[in-house]
Amino acid sequence: xxxxxAYNLRNLVVRKTTTIMTALGIALTVAVLLAILxxxxxLRSTLSVSGDPLHVLxxxxxxxxxxxxxxxxxxxxxxxxxxxxxxxxxxxxxxSMEVVTIMILEGxxxxxxxxxxxxxxxxxxxxxxxxxHLVRGRWFQQGQREVVVGKAIADRFPQAQVGKKVRFGRGDxxxxxxxxxxxxxxxxxxxxxxxxxxxDLQRVDAVSSGxxxxxxxxxxKALVASLNDDQRLGVKAMLEKDYYDQQTSSAKPIESVxxxxxxIMAIGSSFAAMNTMYxxxxxxxxxxxxxxxxxxxxxxILISFLVESALLSGLGGLLGCMxxxxxxxxxxxIGNNTFSETAFAFHVTPxxxxxxxxxxxxxxxxxxxxxxxxxxRKQILTALREG
Amino acid sequence: MFRYLPLVLKNAWRNKRRTTLTVASIxxxxxxxxxxxxxxxxxxxxNPSPEQALRLVTRNRVSFTVFIPLSYRDQIEHVPxxxxxxxxxxxxxxxKDDRDPKNNFARFxxxxxxxxxxxxxxxxxxxxxxxxxxxxxGCIVGRDLANLFHFQVGDRLHIVGSVFPGDxxxxxRGIFDSPRNSEIMYFNTEYMEQSMPENRRGNVIMYYILIDxxxxxxxxxxxxxxxxxxxxxxxxxxxxxxxxxxxxxxxxNIKMFxxxxxxxxxxxxxxxxxxxxxxxxRERVREVGILKTLGFSxxxxxxxxxxxxxxxxxxxxxxxxxxxxxxxxxxxxxPFGGYMPPMSVFQMPVALTCVFIAAAIxxxxxxVPAMGASRTTIVAALRSTD
Numbered sequence: 001x002x003x004x005x006a007y008n009l010r011n012l013v014v015r016k017t018t019t020i021m022t023a024l025g026i027a028l029t030v031a032v033l034l035a036i037l038x039x040x041x042x043l044r045s046t047l048s049v050s051g052d053p054l055h056v057l058x059x060x061x062x063x064x065x066x067x068x069x070x071x072x073x074x075x076x077x078x079x080x081x082x083x084x085x086x087x088x089x090x091x092x093x094x095x096s097m098e099v100v101t102i103m104i105l106e107g108x109x110x111x112x113x114x115x116x117x118x119x120x121x122x123x124x125x126x127x128x129x130x131x132x133h134l135v136r137g138r139w140f141q142q143g144q145r146e147v148v149v150g151k152a153i154a155d156r157f158p159q160a161q162v163g164k165k166v167r168f169g170r171g172d173x174x175x176x177x178x179x180x181x182x183x184x185x186x187x188x189x190x191x192x193x194x195x196x197x198x199x200d201l202q203r204v205d206a207v208s209s210g211x212x213x214x215x216x217x218x219x220x221k222a223l224v225a226s227l228n229d230d231q232r233l234g235v236k237a238m239l240e241k242d243y244y245d246q247q248t249s250s251a252k253p254i255e256s257v258x259x260x261x262x263x264i265m266a267i268g269s270s271f272a273a274m275n276t277m278y279x280x281x282x283x284x285x286x287x288x289x290x291x292x293x294x295x296x297x298x299x300x301i302l303i304s305f306l307v308e309s310a311l312l313s314g315l316g317g318l319l320g321c322m323x324x325x326x327x328x329x330x331x332x333x334i335g336n337n338t339f340s341e342t343a344f345a346f347h348v349t350p351x352x353x354x355x356x357x358x359x360x361x362x363x364x365x366x367x368x369x370x371x372x373x374x375x376x377r378k379q380i381l382t383a384l385r386e387g
Numbered sequence: 388m389f390r391y392l393p394l395v396l397k398n399a400w401r402n403k404r405r406t407t408l409t410v411a412s413i414x415x416x417x418x419x420x421x422x423x424x425x426x427x428x429x430x431x432x433x434n435p436s437p438e439q440a441l442r443l444v445t446r447n448r449v450s451f452t453v454f455i456p457l458s459y460r461d462q463i464e465h466v467p468x469x470x471x472x473x474x475x476x477x478x479x480x481x482x483k484d485d486r487d488p489k490n491n492f493a494r495f496x497x498x499x500x501x502x503x504x505x506x507x508x509x510x511x512x513x514x515x516x517x518x519x520x521x522x523x524x525g526c527i528v529g530r531d532l533a534n535l536f537h538f539q540v541g542d543r544l545h546i547v548g549s550v551f552p553g554d555x556x557x558x559x560r561g562i563f564d565s566p567r568n569s570e571i572m573y574f575n576t577e578y579m580e581q582s583m584p585e586n587r588r589g590n591v592i593m594y595y596i597l598i599d600x601x602x603x604x605x606x607x608x609x610x611x612x613x614x615x616x617x618x619x620x621x622x623x624x625x626x627x628x629x630x631x632x633x634x635x636x637x638x639x640n641i642k643m644f645x646x647x648x649x650x651x652x653x654x655x656x657x658x659x660x661x662x663x664x665x666x667x668x669r670e671r672v673r674e675v676g677i678l679k680t681l682g683f684s685x686x687x688x689x690x691x692x693x694x695x696x697x698x699x700x701x702x703x704x705x706x707x708x709x710x711x712x713x714x715x716x717x718x719x720x721x722p723f724g725g726y727m728p729p730m731s732v733f734q735m736p737v738a739l740t741c742v743f744i745a746a747a748i749x750x751x752x753x754x755v756p757a758m759g760a761s762r763t764t765i766v767a768a769l770r771s772t773d
Contacts, residue, residue, distance in 0.1 A: 018662055025658040028651045035647075060552070062481060067452055068550040102450040115450045168449065170619060254644070261648055264419050265655060271412035272659040275405055279666050332640070339452050 002300045003291065008308040011280065012315075022276040023316040026364065029265040030320025030356045036258030037355065038327055038346040043251045043334060046344035050184035051241030052130065054086070056223050058210035061236045064246075066100040066209045067117075067339075071235070073097070073205045078233055082226070084219040085212045088127050094213035096125030099198040102340050103168035103190060105157050114333070115340035116153060117189045118168055120197025120207075128213045131184055137162040137177030142193050148177035150187035152331070152343035166190065169200040185244065188333070188343045211240065250336055266363045269316075273367030277309050281375040288375050289383030298376040305372035306365060313364020317357035324348055324356070391687065395694040402667065409663040410703045416656045417707020417745060422714050423649045425737045429730040430641065435628040436566075438508045440601035442627035444475075445594040445611055447620055451477070454590035455620045462614055463594060468607045471597040473501040474576045476590075479550040492532055494546065496576035497595070499525075505597040508566055515540065515561030523578050525560035529569025531720075533562045544572075553582040568720060596624075653748065656700070661752035664696045668756035675760045676768025685761035692760055696753030697746050704745025708738055 012019045058079060063069035076097045085093040099120040104113045119125075126132065126139065136154075140146035149160045165172040173192060181187040198204045214220035220239060227237035281288070288301060328348040333341040400406055434440070445463065447453040463472050476496040483490050499520045503509055511527065519525045528538055538544075544557040557574055580588055598607050608624040615622045625633070635641055675688060712732045719730065 017665055021658045021662040021665070025655050025662070028655045028658075032648060032651050062547055062549045062552070064485075064549065068479065070552075102452055104449045261419060264415060265652065268412045268415035268655065268659070271408045271415065272662065275408040275412070275659075275663060275666075278404060278408070339450055 003296055003304040005307070008304060008311055011284070011308060012312060015280070018276055018279070019312060019315070022273055022312060023319055025272050026269045026313050026316025026360050027319035027323055029262065029269045029363070030317050030360050031323040032258070032265060033262035033359060034320060034324035034348060034352055034356045035327055035346070036255060036262065037352045038324065038348045039258075039332070040248075040251050040255050041349060041352060042332075042344045042347040043342070044248050045347055046183055046185055046342065047244040047247055048241075049131065049182060050186060051239065051244040052128075052213070053217050053239065053241050054214050054220050055128065055240035056212050056214060056220055056227070056237055057240045057243050058212070058227060059208075059236045059238075061234055063236060066098070067102070069208050070206050071097070071209050073207070075233055075235060076207075076210050079210050079212065079227070079235075082212070082223065084214050084223045086215045088124055092124065094124055094128050096121055096128055096211045097194060097207050098125060098209050098211060099194060099201060099203055099207040100209065101169070101197070101201055103166065105153070105160060105166070117336075117340045118147075118197065119189050119191050120194040120201075121191060122194045125194070125211065126191075128211065129181070129186065131182040132179055132186060133182075135178050135180045137175075140176055140191070140193050143196065144193065145171070145173050145196055146176045147173045147190050147192040148179050149175055149191075150189050151178055151180040152187040152333075153190065154178045156331070156343070169197070171200075185247075185336070185342045185344075188341055210235075247336055247342075250334055250342075254334075262359075266359070270363040270367035273309060273313055273364050274371060276312065277305065277368045277371035278374070280308070281305065281371045284375075285378065285383050285386035288378055289380050289386075292378075292380045292383065302372045302376035305375050306368050309364045309368020309372065310361050313360045313367070314357060316364065317360030320356050320360060321348075321353045324353075391691050391694070395691055395698060398667075398691070399695045399698045405663060405666070406699060409659060409699055410706065412659045413656050413700055413703025413745070414706035414710065416652050416659070417704045417741060418710035418714060419707075420649055420652045420656075420744065421708045421711025421737065421741050422718065423645050423652070424740050425711065425715050425730065425734065426718075427642075427645050427649075428734065428737050428740075430632050430635075430645075432736075433730065433734075435601075435626065436508075437601075438506070439627050440604070441507075441598055442505060443596040443598060443604060443608055443611075443624050444627055444630040445596060445622050445624040446592065446630075448612075448623040449621075451592055453620070454592060455594075455615075455622060457589040457591050459591070459615065459622070460594060463596060463611055466607060466610050466614070468599050468603045468610075469596055470599055471501050471504045473498040473505055473595050474591050475593040475595045476551070476576060476579065477592050478546075478548070478574075478579070480546045480548045480555070482544070482546050489535065492535075493571040495571065495573050496551075496579045497573050498577075499573075499575050502573060505595050506565075509563045510565075511561045511563035515563075519560040519575075522558060522560055523575050523581075524555075524557055526557040526572055526574035527561040527563055528559055528573075529571045530562055530564050531569040532571060535570060538562070548579075548582075551579055551583060551587075553579075555579070555582065595627075653744065656703075656745075657748050657752050660696060660700050660703075660748055661755075663699065664692070664753040665756050667695070668692060668753075668760055672760070672763065672768050672771040675763065676765050676771070679765045679768065689757045689761040692757035693750050693753050696757075697749035700745045700749030700752070701742060704742050707745075708741040711741070 058071065059066065059069035060071060080093050080095045085095060088094045101118045102115050103118045104115055106113045135151060140148055147166065153160045160166060160175060162175055162177060164175050166175060198207055214223050224237045224239060227233065227235055291301060325348055327346040329345050331343055331345050333343045336342045447455050460472055460474065463469060474497060478494040478496050480494060485491055503516060519527050526544060538559055540559055540561060542559045544559065546555045548555060598604060604626050611624045612622050678688060715732050
């Protein structure tokens with residue numbers, strides 16, 4: 001027969017100071033773990049909505065990012081008329097030739113300024129991106145030194161508003177609008193007219209990349225394969241989705257450092273839990289003896305103390321979730337593969353919280369194992385005589 | 388106060404298992420804190436090494452992903468206080484298979500005759516240096532990189548360019564030793580320049596500059612940036628150390644990260660220590676009553692309990708610090724360590740900070756139970772049955 005659950009619960013309530021302090025210690029460990037997981041999950045979700053499964057991105061062979069890639073106008077002419085490319089409103093293939101560079105904005109929170117991706121693109125490039133829409137102002141006009149800025153930039157930088165000017169390349173550009181990419185990484189970009197930007201960079205004939213929309217996902221895959229096999233074109237093609245998925249690796253250093261920190265803290269917390277449980281066993285030696293006299297087996301005593309320890313740490317896990325909750329939705333930024341910033345929000349998902357609670361219960365159970373074994377092994381007579 | 392030290396230590400060691408577990412718990416948390424403090428110290432507070440203090444880095448003001456012209460070199464060389472300038476192009480490229488992170492070691496195109504002048508701390512035999520300067524397609528690798536791939540002088544390396552296109556075949560002409568992580572390869576920028584199409588020559592990512600005196604760093608940096616203030620490509624010149632910190636900052640907000648984790652760790656230690664002290668004070672209420680009967684003043688009882696907590700947390704802090712030096716050794720040797728300012732494993736300010744934090748946490752954690760114990764009346768204390 002097992003010892004009633006309420007027995008453990010009441011014990012935790014009776015020693016509330018110790019319970020709360022131990023649980024809070026575990027809660028902090030869990031909160032650190034959750035913060036790291038929420039950061040990585042936020043970045044993943046931003047990047048996963050950034051790539052359209054129908055889009056095929058074309059870079060120069062050997063290039064890993066648009067910034068270091070060179071894509072020639074002559075290559076674009078060949079690319080545009082490949083089969084499998086969807087047609088736009090004007091009956092032309094949905095293909096965009098884009099030039100990418102970097103600009104600097106003096107930051108509110110960083111004195112040396114933050115870097116952002118600047119993209120020069122033709123009207124087809126905007127039409128292709130189905131997740132992008134204008135939230136303020138208007139789109140840039142062709143042939144004008146005008147730009148629109150992503151919402152993530154406009155939200156964080158007071159100088160990046162409609163009507164103001166930003167500086168990159170050879171001079172000032174007027175901001176005429178703000179666009180939103182529905183949570184995608186494009187919200188951290190500045191867009192301008194392809195010809196204006198590329199001539200400013202003196203890269204009219206050698207831009208950065210090409211982007212085409214395939215008619216359907218299967219065609220998109222076939223298009224990638226046929227472009228990569230095309231020796232004459234000499235380009236590297238990939239699904240835009242895969243391109244952004246690869247960028248999750250920019251969170252790898254923080255993720256691995258964070259996990260190591262959480263694990264080391266967990267070892268420390270499990271020692272603390274062990275301490276608390278040893279104290280609980282010592283104080284209740286006579287109770288343990290009484291329970292044994294009443295006929296509870298060694299096994300049920302072991303389980304009872306383990307359950308209590310798991311309960312204690314589970315409480316810590318819950319508190320940890322509560323500590324990490326306010327992080328949800330906070331925007332932060334991380335350097336991407338072009339050394340500019342991608343803004344994203346922390347995502348504290350239910351799944352992450354569950355991971356945190358399981359982590360807490362696991363570390364508490366490990367900490368409770370030895371004290372519980374000690375309690376179970378006590379001789380009835382000596383136990384009754386103690387205390 | 389120190390009269391009671393033996394008693395304090397005896398009390399601390401009374402419940403051996405509890406003290407051991409507390410010290411272990413504090414020690415483990417403290418080792419994290421030690422690493423964080425050492426890194427924070429190295430990034431934001433430390434003085435650069437004598438060699439590092441003499442080096443400046445010039446790059447495009449916007450980003451080091453945007454080029455500056457090769458023609459800037461001669462102008463920089465003429466700035467008073469500048470001793471030597473070399474082109475330093477981060478080359479990128481692909482060695483074998485870039486999906487294996489091991490193959491993504493740093494590769495820089497530099498000017499061989501100047502490298503060893505600017506990096507005075509690099510050690511390489513004279514004949515290897517000469518061979519490197521003579522062979523335009525030569526390269527040199529750091530000891531760590533050579534050990535990783537079992538490279539030997541005379542081996543060939545094939546690298547496909549990315550930022551700078553082309554197929555490159557290098558011959559290893561030397562292996563150098565560096566006090567820092569040296570998973571790095573240097574080769575002659577001339578080889579790269581000649582391999583590129585006409586319209587892509589003359590592009591530079593960075594200049595490494597050796598100056599005459601560390602105290603002139605600010606003046607020389609400003610003088611260099613002023614040269615190009617009205618050019619299309621404006622420059623940003625900073626010390627090599629500041630550059631390293633700025634580079635790492637691209638990974639994310641390092642400062643916030645360090646401070647956030649340190650705060651969480653400190654608070655955890657506080658809780659662990661407070662819990663132990665509360666448990667131990669609760670057990671000894673009657674004992675406190677006896678001490679008071681014997682004539683111990685409330686003040687000395689307060690001091691004894693605070694002292695006990697400090698003794699335990701300082702022991703934890705000291706052990707934690709010792710573990711942290713070993714962890715730091717691993718961090719420095721990791722690829723990540725190559726970007727960090729050079730730092731020694733043992734640093735007095737870091738050690739003192741760790742011990743001080745441990746002592747402060749010990750005192751804070753036991754303050755409530757200690758006050759309680761010193762204030763209870765003798766009768767109440769003696770009557771306690773707990």
